[in-house]
Amino acid sequence: MHIYDAKDEQSCFYCRKINEYEKDYPIRKGVFTLDNYVYRCPLHSQYKCSKCGEFHHFNWMYYCPEEKKLFCGSCNPPTLHPVEFFDRTYAYKFKCTICGEEHFDLYFEEYKGTHPFEINQTEALETIISDVKQLPHWKPKQVREGKKISIEDVISKNKLFKDLKNEFHIGSLGIYSEREDIDQINFDDTKNKWEQNAEIWISAYDTMSEQDEGDLNRQLVIDPVLMNLIGDVKGLSILDAGCGNGYLARKLAKLGAKVTGVDFSKNFIDYCKSREEQEKLGCKFFTASLDDLSIFDEESFDLVVSNIVFIDVKNYEQSFSEISRVLKQNGRFIWSNLHPCFGRINQFNMKLPFDNPRNEDKIIIFDRYFDSRAKLISWGKIKPIWQFERTLTEYSKALKNAGFVITEIVEPKPEIEKIQKHPKFLAFEYERAPTFIIFECQKIK
Numbered sequence: 001m002h003i004y005d006a007k008d009e010q011s012c013f014y015c016r017k018i019n020e021y022e023k024d025y026p027i028r029k030g031v032f033t034l035d036n037y038v039y040r041c042p043l044h045s046q047y048k049c050s051k052c053g054e055f056h057h058f059n060w061m062y063y064c065p066e067e068k069k070l071f072c073g074s075c076n077p078p079t080l081h082p083v084e085f086f087d088r089t090y091a092y093k094f095k096c097t098i099c100g101e102e103h104f105d106l107y108f109e110e111y112k113g114t115h116p117f118e119i120n121q122t123e124a125l126e127t128i129i130s131d132v133k134q135l136p137h138w139k140p141k142q143v144r145e146g147k148k149i150s151i152e153d154v155i156s157k158n159k160l161f162k163d164l165k166n167e168f169h170i171g172s173l174g175i176y177s178e179r180e181d182i183d184q185i186n187f188d189d190t191k192n193k194w195e196q197n198a199e200i201w202i203s204a205y206d207t208m209s210e211q212d213e214g215d216l217n218r219q220l221v222i223d224p225v226l227m228n229l230i231g232d233v234k235g236l237s238i239l240d241a242g243c244g245n246g247y248l249a250r251k252l253a254k255l256g257a258k259v260t261g262v263d264f265s266k267n268f269i270d271y272c273k274s275r276e277e278q279e280k281l282g283c284k285f286f287t288a289s290l291d292d293l294s295i296f297d298e299e300s301f302d303l304v305v306s307n308i309v310f311i312d313v314k315n316y317e318q319s320f321s322e323i324s325r326v327l328k329q330n331g332r333f334i335w336s337n338l339h340p341c342f343g344r345i346n347q348f349n350m351k352l353p354f355d356n357p358r359n360e361d362k363i364i365i366f367d368r369y370f371d372s373r374a375k376l377i378s379w380g381k382i383k384p385i386w387q388f389e390r391t392l393t394e395y396s397k398a399l400k401n402a403g404f405v406i407t408e409i410v411e412p413k414p415e416i417e418k419i420q421k422h423p424k425f426l427a428f429e430y431e432r433a434p435t436f437i438i439f440e441c442q443k444i445k
């Protein structure tokens, strides 16, 4: 491990890293910025993508020698290429949409000696996009964007530190409240917040998968395990508890089940009903909260499934009781959730520099596990919603009180082929700690 001393505090973070492996590697001077949080030299800073125009970490960029341009991994997602270089065990491999060849991220290209600056410095400097020309004079983002600090900025400096703290704590999640006492949260507010998000959620899902399969977490991590536990559903009467946009209900109906979906958001249910109108799968949908399923008789269903819902359910104990009531004797209740230990909003989750795409550089620390609390959070386009953290003990106790035995617990890990295909999303992420947990329970009383 490299120990900092005052003499080298201006040296580039990445140059120093490489120098540990290649003793004659020159350590360049770096610039320190808040968006990076480490010193970085021009070569190891950010480059501008010729397609989307966004700046990205050099690890997330590749160079096409034919086009003499740089592109990013967000415009052309890479696969994982296992290889040992410097301190790394894999590179990002890009299938070039222009020349058809395979290119690699600029970190690995530098190792191979095929970084644009290594193959032809003058040409690279002259012909690659103007931002690379300016690289020796690389400037922090605020300066690039010509941002000036105003008196309001000075006054809201306090907020900057708060934002920074949030970035340290959870990466892409936005936090909009302190960790509140669960009892103090108004139930109608939890519902209204979902109601307001239904449309946003639906349009986000529609762009995420044409196959109506949910987001990448569902497609790659949760659903393979969930579907495996659920098994053959032909002829079963199933309740999808907290069905949201209804993708799982439709998926199960296509496999031959008679599916009923329930959600407390009317907007979601209206959408599910309109989908059913368009494509008749025999699904029925009802607006109801899981803690009051009185619209259903006792022992109506063979199976109840619930996919990432209980993190959002305030009255979880009463909801388990209601699910138990509507389930037949020995019927199964299979539900996934954010993992109470590792899928937590109070987890310290930090990657330096911040723009670094590689998960293996992430530090994950968990704290305050026993403090079951509520917090308003948002991610992507989703506006703040209430989430409720609970311990495994609390869930296990509530299940027992509702007449369930837990017959299996699975902490899903994606398959190797999926990691290879989605390295930025999956590599060194879900096999370090499970973000999700799936319970199979059986009604015994």
Ligand SMILES: C[S@@+](CC[C@H](N)C(=O)[O-])C[C@H]1O[C@@H](n2cnc3c(N)ncnc32)[C@H](O)[C@@H]1O
Binding pocket: 194, 195, 214, 241, 242, 243, 244, 245, 246, 247, 248, 262, 263, 264, 265, 268, 288, 289, 290, 291, 306, 307, 308, 309, 312, 313, 314, 315
């Ligand atoms: C994270 S979404 C998951 C939706 C869907 N199961 C899926 O996997 O796409 C959580 C859903 O739970 C619903 N929900 C939260 N609390 C509920 C409650 N008490 N009763 C019924 N639905 C609830 C929300 O409206 C939302 O649709």
Ligand SMILES: [Zn+2]
Binding pocket: 012, 013, 014, 015, 016, 028, 040, 041, 042, 043, 044
């Ligand atoms: Zn450097």
Ligand SMILES: [Zn+2]
Binding pocket: 049, 050, 051, 052, 053, 054, 071, 072, 073, 074, 075, 076
């Ligand atoms: Zn791009």
Ligand SMILES: [Zn+2]
Binding pocket: 063, 064, 065, 066, 067, 096, 097, 098, 099, 100, 101, 103
């Ligand atoms: Zn190319």
